[in-house]
Amino acid sequence: MKSTRVLSALAIITAAGAPAIAGFTVINPPSGSEQSHFQIINTVYGGGFVPAGLGFTNGPISAIRAHDNNGAGGTIPGFLDVLNGSAAGGDDDQQWTDGVVSSESRAVFAGFSQSFGYFAGATGSIGGTNYIPLIDVVGNGYAVTGTNQQTFNSPFRFGRDNVAHDGVHRVSSLDTDNASDQMITYEITGVNGGRKTWLLFFADTVGGDYDYNDLVIELVVVPVPASVYGGMAGLGLLGTGMMARRRRLAR
Structure with missing residues (x-):
């Protein structure tokens, strides 16, 4: 009976989307x-997952859903540190x-071509050449x-475009x-030797179907020795993002 209930729950979560909960899309x-x-x-x-809150787990590995908008009235309360x-x-x-990150394409379920990249700065135009491509999938x-593999030293926004990088359906x-x-973002724990891992799910069209499976990217933090960080800081290469993170950690 218990196994039947579990299978029924998995069938439901496979067919359905996530429910409406404050702060989550x-x-x-x-x-x-x-x-x-x-x-x-x-x-x-690797299989064996069951629902756990808004995420999933198979015991040793968990996918934990990150907030989509945790600010009052649409304001942004803080940066998410990679x-x-x-x-x-x-x-x-x-x-x-902040962080040195290895990115890898994991899945595409879309009719459009998919490019993964980012926009420098916490805010600003996403038009023209402001999109910086990292992967043409x-x-x-x-x-x-x-x-x-990319080093991020200051606030930025992730993004996607098509492989022509012409801004069509750029988000x-x-x-x-x-x-x-x-x-949509999940933190994945219990993988990649314990290194911080994020899984990003993009919807590639504004006003589209919003099943957030058009482009799936895995991010894995690359450890950087403290001596390397020190040398980079001495050369002034870390930028305002790392200094801001240190100020936050010192509070």
Whole structure:
């Protein structure tokens, strides 16, 4: 009887999207043969997952949903630190800071071509050449390729475009850049040797189906020795983002 209830719950979460909860964007059910967040996480991280709150777990590995907008009246309460941030920490996933990050494409369920990148600065135009591409994804479904490593030293926003980088259906992780939320984030624990890991799910079209499975990117923090950070600081290469993080940690 218990196993029947579990299987029924998994069938429901596979077909349905996430419910409406304050601070979290609603995820619509996937269309046709496309995959839900549950199915994607279950496939990428080895199976055996069950729902856990707004996320999922299989015991040793958990996918913890980050806030989408945790501010009153749409304000942004703080930056999410790539290196030391926490999905349960209260800052939402719209603006990010600091860290050396390896990024890899994990899935694409979309008709448009997919490019993953970012926009420098906490705010600012996402038009023209302000989009900085990191990965032009090749393939569809789970048969995708594309990797990159990038050092982020100051506030930035994640984004996606098509591989022509011409701004068609270009979106940002900052809701006010799009007039809607175009990215859902999970912190993945228990993988990659314990290194901080994030999984980003993009909706590639403003006003689209909002099942947030068009582009899925895994971010894994790359450890940098303290001596390297010290040398970079001496050369003035860390920028305002690292200094801001140190001020926050010193409070």
